[in-house]
Amino acid sequence: MSIRHSLLALLQDQPMYGYQLRSEFEERTGSTWPLNIGQVYTTLDRLERDGLAANDGDDGEGHVMYRITEAGQAEVSKWFSAPVIASNPPRNELAIKLSLALTLDGLDIEAILQAQRTASMLNLQSYTRQRRAAAKAEAEQDHDVAWILVLDSLIFTAEAEIRWLDHCEGWLKKHQSSTARRKAAPTTAGSQDKNSQEVSR
Template sequence: MSVKLALLALLEQEPMYGYQLRAEFEARTGATWPLNVGQVYTTLARLERDGLVEGAGTDEEGHVNYRVTDAGRTEVATWFTTPVSRTQPPRDELAIKLALAVTVPGIDVGAVIQRQRSASMAALQDYTRLKRAGAAAAPQERVDLAWSLVLDSLVFSTEAEIRWLDHCEARVRRAAVEAAGARPTATDAAPRPGSPARAQEEVR
């Protein structure tokens, strides 16, 4: 997620200071990705350095307002019209955990998957309750539509995660069965009657 570009997009509407930007961002995303106000001001300083925002004076309480520059508007327009790149997918802690779990001896991969599935199911239930509550509420402003879209994204991604966990469990079980089938047993190791090896033993 690009905090820089999100803040620029908000500043296109009107000049704001750091605390306002944080509040606007969290209101539109349902506080799904909380921002530290220090992070906001650090980002604003970088945007100002890069010529994408500029100071717009102070308010009565002494807050420094920022407004987007023409270069900043161009940056925002490019962001909205350019697809999000998938060439470098973000690090997925769960995928990394399972990749290591299947390669580290002594880890009960099935238990790891089951615990995660339970947690993901609980999260999905919470998201679904929020969706129902939103659907039951009276029609409100566009900010609620923004939060609803974020909530839809969370629901879809969690459903996909649960399906992926089911897939992982099936793959792990199949791999265990195949490994057990390929492992020679004491009976398999002994030459079968009529085999060349058994005939050689009998000659001896």
Template sequence: MSIRHSLLALLQDQPRYGYQLRVEFENRTGATWPLNIGQVYTTLDRLERDALVAKEGDDGEGHVVYSITPAGKAEVRSWFAAPVERNNPPRNELAIKLALAVTLPGVDVQAIIQAQRVASIRALQDYTKARRDTAANQKATDTAWLLVLDSLIFQTEAEVRWLDLCEARMVQQAQAAAAGPARKTSNGATEDAPLNADSRR
């Protein structure tokens, strides 16, 4: 998630101080990705260093107000125009957990999958209810939140489908292990190897 570009986009709307930027970001995204106020000010310092924002001065209540510079506006336009890169996909803790679980002895992978499926389905129900409630009482400002909810619903549905696939793969693996090793025949096909010499009689 690009905090840098998100703050620039909000400053393009109007000048703001750090806490206002935090509140606006969370309001527009339904607080799905909460921002730490320290992270906001650290990012603003870097944006100022890069001449993308400038301090307008004090608002009279002790808050330093920031405004976007022409270079910052150009940066925002480029950000909106460019697709999100997939060269370095974000870390997926669940995928990492399962990838490690299947390679370590003594880990109950099926239990991990089941526990996650329960949690994912509960989250999916919560997102769906939130979307239904928001759509029923929709205000003009709710469109951004509906877009975020749609994204969360689709991601969670995909996660549940992926968990089903993981479970099926574990079952196939267990069945293959129980069936024993296979060997190739003269025509290149495989057949189950005999369990012992008596089975060939």
């Protein structure tokens, strides 16, 4: 997630200080990805260093205000016009967890899959309920519309995760069956050879 570009985009509305930016970001995204205030101020310092935002002085209440510069506006325009390309896939804790579990002894992979499927289903049900409530409210505020789109994204992600877990379970059963057949094959062949030798005698 690009905090840098998100903060710049918010500064297009009006100059703001750190806590305002955090509140605006969380309100517009339904608090789905909460920001650490330290991260906000660190990002603002970097934006100022890079000439994309400028310190606009004190607002009279002890808050340091920041405004977007022309270079910052150009950067935001470039960000919105370019597609998001995941050249380096983000770390997926679930995929990492299952990959490691498969390489370690004494772990019940089926139990791990089932526990995750239950949690993913609960998430899906929660997002679906929130989506239904948001749609029923017939909200016309831009922030509410944005929240509905965020919920749709979370629903699709949860559905994809459940489908992937189903795929993992099916693939593992097939793999285990194939492995069991391969292990049994030499034993069967050995028995047939032994029987053949006894008959020839």
